[in-house]
Amino acid sequence: MDEKPSTRKGPGFCSLRYGLAVIMHFSNFTMITQRVSLSIAIIAMVNSTEEHNMSNVSTEEPLTDAFNNPSRSIKEFNTGASVYEWSPETQGIIFSSINYGIILTLIPSGYLAGIFGAKHILGTGLLISSLLTLFTPLAANFGVILVIVIRTIQGMAQGMAWTGQFTIWAKWAPPLERSKLTTIAGSGVAFGSFIILCVGGLICQALGWPFIFYIFGSIGCVCCFLWFVVIYDDPMHHPCISVREKEHIVSSLAQQPSSPRRSVPIKAMVRCLPLWAIFMGFFSHFWCTIIITYLPTYINSVLQLKRHSSGVLSSLPFIAASSCTILGGQLADFLLSRSLLRLITVRKLFSSLGLLLPSLCAVTLPFVTSSYMTTIVLLILIPGTSNLCDSGFIINTLDIAPRYSSFLMGISRGFGLIAGIISSTATGFLISQNSESGWRNVFFLSAAVNMFGLVFYLKFGQAKIQDWAKELHVTEL
Structure with a gap:
């Protein structure tokens, strides 16, 4: 039986905790724009003999294509800034270095955030990422090795920032x-992706490619200032919180353990099927995102649209994803606040919607290629409906183990990164065999992986605090 949360009413959208969610939204917005700025700017940074109109950069070289397919054709733009003779292989190393950095710190940063507090871990990660973004143009002049080192360290800093957020919500939400709170914060990723895709090329054209780093690095520094001033690990120690809101949060979380964590019950976690259900959900969810990654390629090769139209259409899924993330969070908490559904039912409902609906859209795509509008609608719905998982298994660690939520989020995202690596390799192989049948097999395989993750989660997923998360354990990490 799930633990029934308190239904006591507290301060609404003008409360401090929603202000924290907004700051986290812009922090996530900042990190994703800093992460992919190089993917946009590198088109102008790399020396080539082919001239091109920069006004179409943001639409003709979509974010996902640039970030995940670095071996694409690189063009030079007349920006007056420096250009570099970096081979496609070198660019591939540069692009992948930030991912390796993120992998290195996902798990340890979540563990450290639970001990030392997410405010300092996450804030420090955001600050380092912002400063390194500002330094990137100068580093490029010193050589590609320094750029790779900076991107790796930046990935480590962002890995610290991604996972630390759940430690804060364990005490604030x-x-x-x-x-609602986690989806407001998380939607900053999709919104940031849309913005960088739309304005990145325009910035490079009007000001020169270095300014894409200067602008988004500076925005990150402003977010850091707001972060360290406004964010506190615990509402009990926040100087600006109202008595009413503090009492509401404390009473709502009264059933959860609040003692400090000194060790991690690894053995208990490994044997915990509800935790494995979350991991499998992440694996399936991130596998499905390969469709977003290859979206520009699919539009170009199957629909045979011009690259300009392809770029415009490639930005639409990010709006759908951001909208569905926020709306899904609102609906999930509405169902809980009205006691219409149990907590575990809500988690499984949104997990089902987030895995089943994209799968249905994916398996339908190969049969509607003759209909332009139907294909476009389905392509937009896939990432949009997929983000409904944000109100399902993605925040489920806050339900079953709030004390270890950041640590477990790091592991969960590790499963997601593994899925992304495998799905990218499989997709490239299938498409290279035969374009038409290859795409069909890609969509069917994605749907099959989603169904596996969904069945596993429906079977073993829970929403009650696990026994190993209630008491202090002496098991060493």
């Missing part, structure tokens, strides 16, 4: 508002 009442159970009936977790979906």
